[in-house]
Amino acid sequence: MLVAVGTTNLSKLRAVTQALATIFPGRKEGDIVVKGVSVASGVSDQPMSDEETIEGATNRAQRAFAAVEGADFGIGVEGGIHKIGDQYFDGGWVVVVDKDGRTGIGCSARYQLSQKIMDLVLKGDELGVVMDRLTGQTDIKQSAGAMGILTNGIVNRDTCMVHGIYFAFSKWISDAKYWEESEL
C-alpha cells in the first residue's frame, strides 16, 4: 500500500505511520509505504479557523495524491487555531482521499492556547515559532508540539494527530451501512 502525505513534517509522518499500522493490522513490515511530499497547503502559514484548516488539509491530501504515482491514499494533516467564544484552541484536521474519489475527514483533540501565547501569535508569528521562543527549543512543531509542552509531555503532537487520522479513515474501516444511502 502506497500512502502519499502532503508534508515533510516528521511529527505528522510519525503519526500517519503509527495510525496506519493500527488501521491496517496484520501487514508485514514494509507493506505500507508512507511517502511524505512537500506540497502547498494553499492557506495561510497559520490557519485561524477550522474552515481554513480543513481547506489546507484537503489541498494537501489532493496535491499529495496527485504528486505520487500509484498512491492508494492521499493524506493531508493541517494544524490550526480556532476561536470559540473568547477562547482560542489549537488542533489538527486530517483529510484522506483515495482513487475512487472518496474523501474522509477527522480531527484531533484540541487544547486551549493561553492569552499570552495568542498575543504573540496575533502579532504575526506562527504558533511553532512562538513555542520555540518560549521554550528555548528548536522546531517544537516537529517533535512534542505545543500540546506536548502544555501537557508536560503527556500528549505530544504525533499522539494527538493519530486520533484525527483514525477518524478520517472511519469510512474505510467501519461497516458500509453507516455510510451508504439507506432506505431507513
Ligand SMILES: O=P(O)(O)OP(=O)(O)OP(=O)(O)OC[C@H]1O[C@@H](n2cnc3c(O)ncnc32)[C@H](O)[C@@H]1O
Ligand atoms: O511542514 P508542514 O506540514 O507545513 O507542518 P507545519 O507544522 O509547519 O504546519 P501546519 O500547517 O500543520 O500548522 C500550521 C501552523 O501551526 C503551528 N502549529 C500547529 N500545531 C502546532 C503545535 O502543536 N506545535 C507547534 N506549532 C504548531 C505551526 O507553527 C504551523 O506553522
